[in-house]
Amino acid sequence: MPSASTDSSTRPAPQTRLRFYNFSAPSRFYSLTRWLVPLCWVVALGFAAAGLYMGFFIAPTDAVQGDVYRIIFIHVPAAWMSMLLYLVMAFWACIGWAFKARLASMVAQSIAPTGALFTFLALWTGALWGRPTWGAYWVWDARLTTELILLFLYLGYIALVNAIDDRRRAEQAGALLALVGSINVAIIYFSVKWWNTLHQGATISVSAAPKMAATMLTAMLLMTVAFWAYAFAVVFVRTRAQIIEREAHAGWVAALLGRTIKP
DSSP: OOOSSOOGGGSOOGGGOOOGGGGGSHHHHHHHHHHHHHHHHHHHHHHHHHHHHIIIIISOOBTTTBGGGGGHHHHHHHHHHHHHHHHHHHHHHHHHHHHOOHHHHHHHHHHHHHHHHHHHHHHHHHHHHHHHHHSSSOOOOHHHHHHHHHHHHHHHHHHHHHHOSSHHHHHHHHHHHHHHHHHHHHHHHHHHHHSOOSSOOOSOBTTBOOSSOHHHHHHHHHHHHHHHHHHHHHHHHHHHHHHHHHTTTSHHHHHHHTOOOOO
């Protein structure tokens, strides 16, 4: 009769078992993202081309705003990304703070410039859209103001973590700022419901049917995927650069760069 216990020869070696946290090591993350970066660039370029073509050439003209509304295919996905990336940044910053995870802190710091870029893009395209719609490039509307505050939070986080020489203290201070600033994301999202603003409400909701034509929705979703892929690509590239800088004295970096480390 075979033994109830599994023979040790049939058990996989511990080092061969794949776990998600295996990639928390900078060396494994660097190796994994080596092939993810080109893939993300291909997805970003492909989906952006398809989304822009569908949004600017196939989607119908709006009955009220005419063709000026087409800026939403850049403005809305950029606004979504600005808020979501801040929450992702705050999450990884807090993980790095709570568990002293170097890679998590590096990822958070790599997200910040990309989030700031999308926030600026959302504000800029919103101003271009607001001029023919509201008659002004800027109004102190609740959503516009809180989105501007979001840009300042991104820039403040970047400045803070680079102003403190002690890296550990810089990461802790940045995580605290990111965590507190997350409240602003909720304010941005609910601002059109809490206050009487010029900014229109949500066009897409998980609890209601879309308030736009199918081609418009498809173009917007294509651009959203393109922006996500772009964000992954540049965050991976920036994190890889930080890994090389911080792990410069590690043996695997020396082997990667083809040099020897002096004892």
